[in-house]
Amino acid sequence: MVLSSRRTVSVRRLFDACFCYSLAMWWRFATMHNNVNIDFFGGLVAAITCEVQEYYEDKMRLPRGLLWGAVWVASGGAFASDAASLNDLEERLYRLEQDATSTSPSDNWTDRVSINGFVTYGLTRHNVHEKQGAGIFPNPEQGKPFYYLDTLSDEVSHRELSRVGLQFDVKVNDRTSAVVQILGQAIDNYDAEVQWAFVDYELLPGLHWRGGRLVLPTFMHSQYLNVGYAYHWAALPSEVYGTVPFDTFDGMDLTWSVNTGPLSHELSAFYGGVDLEDGDPPVTVDYELRNYMGANLRSSWGSLNSWLSYTESTFTADFASLGLPSASLDKEVLASGSIGLGYDNGSFMLMAERSYYDSDNWIPDRWGGYVSTGYRFGKWMPHLTWGATNSTGLGEVLEEGDPAKVFLAQQSMVRSKSWTYGLRYDLAPGVDVKLEAQTFYDMSTSSYRQEGANLNGMFTSSVSAGEIDTDDPTVYRLSVDAVF
C-alpha cells in the first residue's frame, strides 16, 4: 500500500517533469527546426526565434517566453491593438534582428552552422535493344546490351541520375569558414563520398584562399555537376562533361572577386593533385595526377556571362596489371580548358561552351562542345541543345603500331553528335521536374583506322561490339531535382 502510494506520487512528479520538459523541448525543437534552414532564405526568422529562446532561457523565464511566443504567433503582430505593446515588440524584434545580424562569433552553434542540400531522383534508359557482337577481337561483353557511358542500358534505371548531397557551412570567425559537402550517388549504392571539404580564409576583402578537397573547375558547370537544380538539363552534355573521369582534387585555390564598372569577375587559380583507383579488384589501375594546376575567369555583365579556363597536370599510371605494360604512362602532360558564353534575361536563354583535352602518348586528344537555347513560358521551359565531340591527334600512335597502345587508343576514341530536346517545369520553389531525350548520330571513328575503331560513340568503347543498327539511338531521362 505504502509502496503503491509512493509510486503514485513519483509517477505524478514524473508526469509533471515530463510535461515541463516536453514544453521546453517543443520550444527548443521549434527553434532548432528552423535553424536547420529548411527554408533556403529563412535563416533570419530562425535566428530570431532562436534568440528569443536564448533571451528567455538566460532570464529563466521560459513560461513567459512561451506566452510571448504564443501572443506573437497568434496576433501576427498586426492584430496587436495596443500601440505600446506593438512598439515594445518592435523594439524587441529590432534588438533580436540586430543580434542575429551581428557578424561576431557566437557561442551558439546553431547561429554559425547552416545546412543545405540537394537531391535528384531520375529515371533513364536508351532505345538500343540490340546486343553486343563478337567482332574481330574477343568481346567479353558479347550478348550484353550496349552501355551508354559504361553503365546505362535499354532497361529503365533508377540509379544513374539519382543522388543526394548535404552541405555543412560553419562560420569559424569573421574571416574563416569551413565547408563539408557529402555526396551519395545511387549508382554507388549511396556510399557517401566527400566532394568538398575545405577551410576558407578571407585574406583581403574579396580575396579568398581555400584548402582541402575541392571540386575541379575543369569546365563551366563542373563545380556543380551534381546539383541538378542548378542547370536546365537532366544531365549535363556528355560531349563536354563526359570527357574527364574524375571530379575532385586535393589542394587549394585562391579566388579574387572584383567588379570593374558594370562587369563582375571571379578570377581563380588552383593547385593540387588527384589520386584514384580505377577498375574492379584485383585488376585495378592507380592513376596519379600531380602538379594539377590551372586558372579560370568567370565574368558577368547584365544578362551576359562568360567562362574561360585552363588546367594542366602530369599523369602517371601503371598498366602492367592490365597486361599492357608498354602502354604505361609516366608523367605525361595533360592539358584541358574551355571557353563558355551565356545569355539569360529571365525568359530567353542561350548558352555555348567549347572544351578541349590534350595529352601525350596514346591518350587521344578530344574536343567537345554544345550550344543550348531555351525559353521560359512561366514555369515551363522547353530547350534544345546540339552537342558534338571528337577525338584527334592519334596519327603517330596508330602508325607506330604498338598493339597495346593502339588497343587503348582506339577504345578511348570517341566521335559523337547529338540533339537534346528537353522540358523543365518549376514544380515549387526549389523543386523542378525535367524531361529529356538525347538523340545521337555520327558516332563512328572508322575514318582513323578501319579495323578496331570505336563505331558507337559513347554507347560502348569496346572495339568488338559491332556497329549499332538502331536508327536514332536515343537516351531518355526524367528527373526531379530539389534544393533545400
Add this chain to the structure above:
Amino acid sequence: MKALKTLVVSMLVLLPLQVLAEVVVVVSNDSPISTISESRLRQVYLEGAGQVDGQRVTALDLSEENRVREQFYKQALGKTPAGMKSYWARMIFTGRGAPPRSVSGVHEMQIMLENNPDFIGYLPGNQVSSGLKVIYRLP
C-alpha cells in the same frame, strides 16, 4: 447581358489597381549613400553585399513568398524566383557565397533599415517610412 457589361466595365475600372505598386531601393537616412546605379544594385544583390560609394552595404531580402520580392528581382535583375534559386544553388554548393538575409515582412524591413545604415533593402514605393531614403526607383 447587363451583368456581363457591368463585369467588363468594373474590370476595366479595377484593372489598373491590379498593377503592383512601384518598388524602390532604400537605405537609412544615416547612410552616406544617396544613389546607386542599376549595375551596382545588381552586383550587390548577386553577391549579397558590396561597396556603394566606398560604403560597405549588406543586402536584405523580403521573404520568398512576398510579391514585392518577386517584382524586385524581375525588374532589377531580370530574374524569376526559380532563376534566383538556381543561381544561389550554384553559389552555395560551390562554396562561393550565400544569399542575402531575408526578413519576415515590409515592417521588419523598415525597422532593420532604419536602425542600421549598413543595410540596403527594397520596399513598395508607398511604404517608405520617415527614417529611410530612396536611392533608386525601379523602372
